[in-house]
Amino acid sequence: ILNVEQSPQSLHVQEGDSTNFTCSFPSSNFYALHWYRWETAKSPEALFVMTLNGDEKKKGRISATLNTKEGYSYLYIKGSQPEDSATYLCASLFYNTDKLIFGTGTRLQVFP
């Protein structure tokens, strides 16, 4: 069974704090890892697609790293702002499947 897990389930931080959370996935047959941001009352939007071990992606204050050998990815937010409040979803694609397997998400709330 392919299981993608995210931790923590929720996170509350103050504006200006930096934060990070984790996505864990089975390393065998790994093909790609997606991060999505899902704001309340909106649809999930893609942040990053990562494929190579050691890959790092950055978009503004948000960055992500990937370790395919041990099966995890970290998402970092530097200097969190209230507008970063959202649920962050990761999803993995494996060689032996043809659909993304989503984690349950990390719900981030940034207080001013």
Place this chain on the structure above:
Amino acid sequence: GAGVSQSPSNKVTEKGKDVELRCDPISGHTALYWYRQSLGQGLEFLIYFQGNSAPDKSGLPSDRFSAERTGGSVSTLTIQRTQQEDSAVYLCASSSNTGYNEQFFGPGTRLTVL
């Protein structure tokens, strides 16, 4: 270009009635997915289409749920004899199945069963 669209955006229905939710994927996208998010829950996979066929229906919660896709494009999710626990946001996503299967999501249909 046009993204994924869903209709209606909101649907309120009475318990026991049937509802149909529609998804228009991005033109040319061969894969189409239905998910739902119940209150306080994560993203729950329902069904996946590749073209007009559904190789994975494993997420449909009961036989009251069915979906079809015609012409490799529009999909309809039907819920028969709705129950209160069916209340959720139903999301549709499409993918070109090239590269890394990035999914593009629609705005969702919020279903409320009274």
